Amino acid sequence: MILEYDVGDEKVFLIRRLIEVRFRKDTYEKLLKKYPKEYIIQFAEEKKVLHHATKRSLFYITSESQIPLLGHAAFGLIDRGTNLIQVRPITGCNLNCIFCSVDEGRGSRTKKNDYIIDPDYLLEEYRKIAEFKGRRVEAHIDGQAEPFLYPYIEKLIHGLKKIKETETVSIQTNGTVISEDMIDRLDRSLDRVNLSISALDGELAEKIYGVRYPLNKVVEIAEYIASSRIDLLIAPVWLPGINDEEIPRIIEFALEIGAGKRWPALGIQKYIHYRGGRKLRHGMSFRSFYSKLREWEDEYGVRLVLSPKDFGIEKRPRYPSPIKKGEVHFARIALDGRSYGERIAVVKGRTVTVLTSRKPGSGVRFVITRAKDGIYLGEEV
Ligand code: SF4
Incomplete structure (x- = not known):
């Protein structure tokens, strides 16, 4: 699954449709006199490794890399004190949504690097948390990414289910890179797809997603999933003043195709501006949002105001968190950070995002400013 092509003075290898390995052509030709191609792609230090969709540097995280999978918001595993474990195998998205709460996609102004995790490492670490949590755990694959871009997504889903x-294994997706064959292969392991569709009008969809958007393909895959064993939840984001008229159309569409066999058919989300996310001109109060959802519930006879109970989510003890807010630590910077001005350090088996301009490899002293839900942030002192 390696494609090979030239771009300007660079030689490019595209592995599993996601990992771009680039060399200067003259450097590659020199290396080729001494080593076989596969060896160069894997081991030569002169290479640049990029995320094919975002063109940002891509770091491959394995157990040998000694980067823990707990502690970062963008990759790894997140435990928020329930029986649901968020599984984040990759960062980077192929869309550029105008409402994106994490400023993802190629148009991102804040994101600097992407990460991909070795599936065996991710499964091994997930198992430890799942064993701690006990029975009836939901593995929910999501992230600051389109998870189906993960080249090992099928292996991950089957592994989690085992x-x-x-x-339950569930996944969040924009639906643009899923095929019917994939759905067939995942039929026994994947339980629910949360599919974000925020417009059924082609022109509006392109405006909202910020790229050339394959609406027909997404609609067809939604129908295909709904007709399979896998449950489908359609999750539009309501953008006041932009897609108000689309929401009733999406409700009708979800009901028509048979979404929501075991779980709710729709999970309408309120647009919220998060720090670091993209900002829209118009907002909406929670009161207006829920009152409109209740109106639509009556009109369409479908549940739209949801709670964690609708998904079988309940409180469970949190996986131990060894780092506390206010503590001061000194650590070596292990990796460049996700956003500009961030680096990644490792403390007590957890990753900590540290705000500093020091280079990877150097030491940094920092105070922990956030330690909520096992996600750690530090500031250099
Ligand atoms: S699909 Fe999700 S992650 Fe990707 S740009 Fe849109 S909102 Fe952001």
């Missing part, structure tokens, strides 16, 4: 504590 772990005995896992009851």
Whole structure:
């Protein structure tokens, strides 16, 4: 699954449609006199490794890299004190949504690097948390990414399902890179797809997603999933003043195709501006949002105001968190950070995002400014 092509004075290898390995052509030709191609792609230091969709540097995280999978918001595993474990195998998205709460896509102004995790490492670490949580765990694959861009997504889903504590495997997706064959292959392991569709009008969809958007393909895959064993939840984001008229159309569409066999058919989300996310001109109060959802509930006879209970989510003890807010630590910077001005350090088996301009490899002293939900942020002192 390696494509090979030239771009300007660079030689490019595209591995599994996601990992771009680039060399200067003259450097590559020199190396080729001494080593076989596969060896060069894997081991030569002169290479640049990029995320094919975002063109940002891509770091491959394996157990040998000694980067823990707990502690970062963008990759790895997140435990928020329930029976749901968020599984984030990759960063980077192929869309550029105008409402993106994490400023993803090629148009991102804040994101500097992407990360991809070795599937065996991710499964091994997930197993430890799932065993701690006990029975009826939901593995929810999501992230600051389109998870189906992960080249090992099928292996990951099958692997998660095999772990005995896992009851449900669910995934968040924009639906643009899923094929019917994939759905067939995942039929026994994947339980629910949360598919974000925020417009059924082609022109508006392109405006909202900020790229050339394959609306027909997404609609067809939604129908295909709904007709399979896998459940489908359609999750539009309501953008006041932009897609108000689309929401009733999306409700009708979800009901028509048979979304929501076991879980709710729709999870309408309110647009919220998060720090670091993209900002829209118009907002909406929670009161207006829920009152409109209740109106639509009556009109369409479908549940739209949801709670964690609708998904079988309940409180469970949190996986131990060894780092506390206010502590001061000194650590070596292990990796460049996700956004500009951030670096990644490792403390007590957790990753900590540190705000500093020091280079990877150097030491930094920092105070922990956030330690919520096992996600750690530090500031250089
Ligand atoms: S699909 Fe999700 S992650 Fe990707 S740009 Fe849109 S909102 Fe952001």
